[in-house]
Amino acid sequence: MTPTPDIDRLQALDDDAWAQIERQFAGRLYAYVARRIADQQAREDVLQEIFLGAVRGISGFDRVYTLEQYLFGICRNRTIDHLRRRRDSTVSSPLAQDDEEDPLQQLAVEPSNPGSIVGRRDLQTRTRILLVQVLHEWVQETWALGEFQRLMVIEALFLGGWRNRDTWERMGLSGERAVAGIKFRALARMRAIAGQEVENRRLLEALSDEEGSVGGAEGLHVSDEWAASHASCPARHWLARHLNGSLDAGPRSFVEFHLSQMECPWCLANLDDLQQERIAPQALIERVHASTMNYLRSRPLPRDSS
Numbered sequence: 001m002t003p004t005p006d007i008d009r010l011q012a013l014d015d016d017a018w019a020q021i022e023r024q025f026a027g028r029l030y031a032y033v034a035r036r037i038a039d040q041q042a043r044e045d046v047l048q049e050i051f052l053g054a055v056r057g058i059s060g061f062d063r064v065y066t067l068e069q070y071l072f073g074i075c076r077n078r079t080i081d082h083l084r085r086r087r088d089s090t091v092s093s094p095l096a097q098d099d100e101e102d103p104l105q106q107l108a109v110e111p112s113n114p115g116s117i118v119g120r121r122d123l124q125t126r127t128r129i130l131l132v133q134v135l136h137e138w139v140q141e142t143w144a145l146g147e148f149q150r151l152m153v154i155e156a157l158f159l160g161g162w163r164n165r166d167t168w169e170r171m172g173l174s175g176e177r178a179v180a181g182i183k184f185r186a187l188a189r190m191r192a193i194a195g196q197e198v199e200n201r202r203l204l205e206a207l208s209d210e211e212g213s214v215g216g217a218e219g220l221h222v223s224d225e226w227a228a229s230h231a232s233c234p235a236r237h238w239l240a241r242h243l244n245g246s247l248d249a250g251p252r253s254f255v256e257f258h259l260s261q262m263e264c265p266w267c268l269a270n271l272d273d274l275q276q277e278r279i280a281p282q283a284l285i286e287r288v289h290a291s292t293m294n295y296l297r298s299r300p301l302p303r304d305s306s
């Protein structure tokens with residue numbers, strides 16, 4: 001088991017804590033970058049920027065998310081920044097690139113990341129935290145029950161944005177009503193989970209709505225929070241077992257669905273890292289570490305030493 005990152009130590013800008021984070025996450029972040037940026041030097045620069053951004057932003061870390069979600073959120077933004085800079089410096093027709101091939105276009109349709117939602121700090125925050133907890137609990141429970149088809153249907157609707165009609169055909173169900181029934185029961189179960197925690201009207205409204213939302217464009221959407229919190233991403237050890245072929249049929253079908261149908265960018269990056277296909281060279285991790293340490297040492301002590 002990898003140790004759980006200690007957010008307090010990271011926020012205190014502790015050298016060892018950051019070194020551990022670099023060792024733990026550099027490979028998968030590099031794999032994500034390497035899928036989208038061909039140039040070796042640019043990949044390295046972006047990886048350094050990710051960790052520097054992580055250090056700079058850690059004081060505002062939102063504990064509703066995991067550290068991996070935080071890092072992947074920064075990773076996506078730095079990758080987009082790089083691709084934009086490269087595009088802007090290219091003297092070619094704006095229509096020269098085929099959208100299908102343009103990584104920037106593909107990133108635009110990727111699920112939003114914590115960074116974009118963290119900005120909306122307001123009365124919603126508490127409701128949002130609860131909703132994310134409910135989604136996680138529902139996924140855990142459904143997984144534990146071995147209800148993988150149910151999990152796939154709900155993931156397809158909330159994460160994939162599939163319509164009921166597409167979902168029943170692609171999942172081999174009896175019809176649209178079967179999909180609607182699965183969704184109805186899932187939302188009811190989520191309301192029950194939420195009810196055990198706290199009476200929260202807005203949360204229950206979102207979970208009662210057919211579309212899983214409340215309050216219009218600025219409101220709470222189950223699908224947004226599902227994507228931002230990566231509610232249904234299998235833990236890394238499941239991906240490792242998927243690679244070595246030791247998963248039972250149920251979890252295997254779900255993991256395959258998540259990778260091939262949802263094309264989850266984080267899990268694909270984790271998979272690359274586990275397969276060591278695009279792994280960050282050791283020398284690169286050392287350079288990233290050096291630049292992070294440089295930054296940490298250039299800072300005044302975070303706490304008054306008196």
Ligand SMILES: [Zn+2]
Pocket residue numbers: 230232233234258264265266267268
């Ligand atoms: Zn995933």
